[in-house]
Amino acid sequence: MANNGKKRMTLNQLAKELQVSRTTLYNIMHEKGAYSEETKKRVYKALEIYNFRMNNHARNLAMNQEYKIAFVGFYSTRFGYFFDEIQAGIERAVEAYEDDGLHIITRYSDREDPGQQVQDLVELEEKGIENYIIFCYHYESVSPQIEHLINTGKNVILFSRRIPGLHPFCSVGCNDYLSGKLMMELLEKFARSGDRVQLLISEHNHRDKLVVGERLKGFYDALKNSRKNFELLEPAWTSPVPEVEKNEIRNVLEERKPDVILDFVCNLQEAAECVKENGKGDTVLLGYDIYPEVVPYIKDSTIDAVIYQDLPSQSFKAVELMFEYICYRKKAGEEDYYLPLNVVFATNCEYFENL
Template sequence: MKKKLSISDIARSLNISVTTVSFILNGRAEEKRISEELVQRVQKYIAEVGYKPNSLARSLRTGKSNTIGLMVEDISNPFFANIARMIEDNAYKNGYKILYCSTDNDTEKTKDLIQMFQERHVDGYIIAPPDGVEEEINTLISSGSPVVLFDRNLPGVHTDYVGIDNYGSTYHAINYLIRKGYKNIAFITLYSLQSQMQERMQGYESALAEHQMNQHIKEIPYSNDPDDIIKHVSAFLSRKKEVDAVLFGTNYLAVSGLRAIYNLGLKIPSDLAVIAFDDHDVFELSNPSITAIKQPIQEISGEVINLLLKGLKSPSKLKKPESLILKTTLELRKSSK
């Protein structure tokens, strides 16, 4: 096997010091008053031999890896996938690369992933966190690492945050259904203490309380198995035959929920009106098309990466955290008319 070229090999071949080569490779030639002629000679040589610097070793020398750790619930979910792609594009334009991972809403897995990112010396963190990782994130912040949370916030963690108006989004969606004449509106959501899910629940409860209408709530444990979700939704709707409209708390609950509805032989919207929280390509293509609460994905991703880049350029433990709450839109389609 061919031996990988080192900085020492380059220095020996060009008859210059290892320190000089290191300064040139790390962009410090001008600072150290190294001649342009020598810089070009080194750059030409490394291009000829195809030298690739060890990024981990370089991060240990410079304190920067030019990488960002991005942690989301499920990278295959269209909401997180679209945000991740936009964050990646913006980060790359600013000289950073993204390392992705999915937490699966698993606290212990998330702790392990945070440790993995620390070992890889990522420069900053973008996290949609599960509950129970407050201590680990506060440790990152205390160490001076920029951290931006998005989609859901954590009590006791004081850092930059980008979210949406979850309460107002469900409140207005339920009021829309009430104005359309629906009397028994269900909310099928996750069994979760996460801030965004609690806020969506509160919006649903407030809208019904104002009209003195009965609540019909089904909380489903987090699961990656669509069949498991289908069973829960089918059992709930079979038991609650009076329900004439349903708001699903996430897009993947809605996708599995639609299968349950069709399996039960129910017609949308004549038997059951449907709204999903978060849009999905399936909803526009479905027959009938599905009304959805649409999150501003481009705006979320833009604000998230801008806050992180700001933290990377001007790190300060004394900086007051920014909290940005963005508006959603109700994308009206045939399932709620």
Template sequence: MNKNDASGPSSVGAKPRIVDIALQAGVSTATVDRVLNGRPGVKGKTVSKVRDAAEWLAKSGGRPTVVASSLKALTIDILLAGGPGFANEILMREFHRASRLAGVKLNARFAPRANVAALKEALEECAARRSDGVIVQPIEHRLIRDAVLDIVSRGVPVVCALTTLPGVDSLAYCGLDNRAAGRAGALLLGHLCARRGKVAVFMSDMLYRSHEERESGARSVLRTDFPQIEVLPSINTRDNPDTCYLETHELLKRHPDLAGMINLGGGNRGIEKALLEAGKGGDVAYVAFNLTPLTRKALLDGTIDAVVHQDMGRLSRRAVDAIVGHHAGQPPESGYIPAEIIMRENIRDTDRGE
């Protein structure tokens, strides 16, 4: 039997596994990794706990001494960006469902969109009371990165949802491969436009790495695979339907020959309204992200041609299970949430966002 097999006993003098050290020390595997590799950001007391645990396991050859805890006593904090909206409401509902299935409590809230100070304050509050676990949609900013690093150093497991936060050893990331998703959406758009014409790219906010990755992926495919397509400057909408409406209205006035568009974020109902008012509904190739009741209706009406979607239920269950599994000494599930391509002919009855 392989000495690293999770089911096999440790031998005296063998190098202990990171997961065993984490269990013995009562910290996250990310914290153990930081200590063993001499990276900063871990308090001295925690460093000592990790080293003592590693030494004991190596000398004794024993398994971690874990005091069983009631998972029902766990409370998971969830911090999502922005206020209520169709996509956020669907995701938050799925998180509540996932927490009920796992038998844990949920402390869920929305931090104002792209508001670094508000998210930092919420993260610091979670750290101060030693949350059992934090699931966060992080803003890519040095203050948010520092706040998350502080939580991780305290042994609190952190899961990044929807968008990654580079430079942070979080427990897991639950979401799309956003660059690949952007490329997939742009590939569809290029073919829908018959490889020619002008296309517009709508995005939410560069503070969220997910949208930056989607944009770079989309532009990469349009540039390399569809050289006859002219890609117009990106339009930043902050997921606001009113902004989407005004920007689309002006876009159609400037470019009446617009062939297509891709919206990498939210606010689709504003774009749809402007297209319909201009008599362009169904004439302009339109690819959107995330299936909601509104985008579902627009697919069936023919205003939207395709939606790049991620299963919010699957994302939520994986994120909650990662926190619960951490407390049970189990590693999180790896891999991205698959990107689904949904068109009007393959919408299932269950794809109602309800």
């Protein structure tokens, strides 16, 4: 029977509409417990009118189930947008699954203090937490504790960084090796054969083998098969101190005057400002990630393109996978979930800046 144009309702909404408890509604739908015949008729009529379908969502509400997931990560004041985007995805997941009983416990520590991250994991385990989404930078220091959690039967998803030697429930992120190859494709698209190419890489990420290292490996592997010949200048490993780095970027670009600038996690905003001040001309500027400070430079084509990995969708996916497993026992279909990479230009920037 049609639902007469009425919207489908949640269990909570239906119980409120009928002025009965959620438990009574649940019992009638499953023919359990005690209730009057008159109440049963009212409920069945409402179920037909609103085309209500019983599902796991209704089950969780009726049983007052709570599913706790710990999201344990790190922060860096240098790249605040990165962690804001991760948090946005977590909040989106909470909004989607909170009524099903999802409860997220977040713990963030300084990127350069892996000992605190280990302590966070120890304390959460002592509190009885069974489910973890873990995002770490100095993985060598944190790996033993993560391995302990896995070996003692805890559910672990690795976020953003797949740690060598560990076998968690699954990992969620982007394929950094392919993102490096994609950078090479963009270089071929925008640059001319013979162009002088400058790589900018922050010393802040010099030891990052899991992301920057993979990006560079993908880039150099793809370069071997390039249809064009480029002159690669010596990579500029700039200071981790922001103010010092700004000067170093400017000095490198003004002294070397490259035809192409590839920002592999450095300071794309500063590079764009320098290019714009000196006159864009034919200079090509490519980088990673989209955040408020660089949007104007993408829109006016000072930055020709950026590779964007959609962090909110990644963190949402990690929570979704963990929740569906602990709530519905839906196993991950893949060992590594790589979400799509996007390329942002002036023509499509407006869409991505509002995600």
